[in-house]
Amino acid sequence: MDLYRDGDHYVLTADLPGIDPGSVDIDVDGQLLTIRAERTLTTGDGVKWITREREAASFLRQLNLGQGVDTERISASYRNGVLSVTIPVSEKAKPRKIAVEQTDASGTESTASDRVGPVEPVEP
Template identity: 90%
Template sequence: MAMNFDPFRELDRVAGSLLDNRSPRVMPMDLYRDGDTYVLSADMPGIDPGSVDIDVDGQLLTIRAERTLTSGEGVKWIARERQSGSFLRQLNLGQGVDTERIAASYENGVLSVTIPVSEKAKPRKIEVATSAQVLETHPAA
């Protein structure tokens, strides 16, 4: 089996594993608004859904996950680029979201979190009343 060897990539991988072995890794994500809902999609391939922990503290959304790579005894690695360890992402939600109705699902290695916009933050029309309408609803005493 032929494999391409890139010494710079290998050096980067080794340096990264030596220097950054304990800090949580950042998961790539997309965030967009679809109508009255924000949708967060985070790539988490190979992560057991049972290890995913999502919590909201005030306006701070925290996503944590753990990837454990198993290897049998006596295994001789040829290449090992997939990282194990903790993954972490925190987002400040700001005002205008309904933190009570946040929902999450995990499918095909992608975590999807839906964050609804609160009723108070949704745009609304304000009717402009004429003086005749004001007199009808509030007659002078």
Template identity: 80%
Template sequence: MASYDPFRDLDRLASTLLETRRGPRRMPMDLYRDGDHYVLDADLPGVDPGSVDIDVDGQLLTIRAERTLASGDGVKWITREREAATFVRQLNLGQGIDTDRISASYDNGVLSVTIPVSEKAKPRRIEVATADAPGTIRAHESDAPQPIEQ
């Protein structure tokens, strides 16, 4: 049984009436580099994994997800603070990303997207080759000056 709190209900009503943003919500996320790939973790609680759509168009990564709420017939709501929502996030990947090998997983309300760095963009060591310069004069025993006898 929920207790009645008029201020909570007034606050919810005011935020519903005054909210100007109607449309996709943003999802909180973390992005970090781990070795030769980036990892994006986004919070999507209550989202059906089947509603998550990730696509790459050129260098633009778009994540869309939808949270729907079940509504049973004959249900009398005591309080309903959770809302159905569509979440959208777009990221410009920039250069040096292997877009063909991007992968994703969803576990406990967290979407993890692994974004590998392309082979061309990975740091690598350049070996310095040495070679004898043309025209180098080398001395041999036979070419060495002979002492002059007197």
């Protein structure tokens, strides 16, 4: 499994070779992300195995998500044996600019974007 941040979302990728995409189950309970998958092997009647290194298996992986993710918008895709889960960063957790307000001597408020030119400190 790999997990990285790309801009305003996290991307989780997991190799799931031989997994039927229909067996992949992803759910979120609070801040717990759970991924389950199952690999089943089908054989015909009368098959005599020479060697068998692949086996049927169940997979489970759980991750605790931080408070800064948008669990309502998580999405997933499966392509060429690789599961990709996109986990968006919540709007609250995204960096943002804060306007700094200043009151001049007359009591008029203005934001930094309203001012033109250098700002001089106001002496009391």
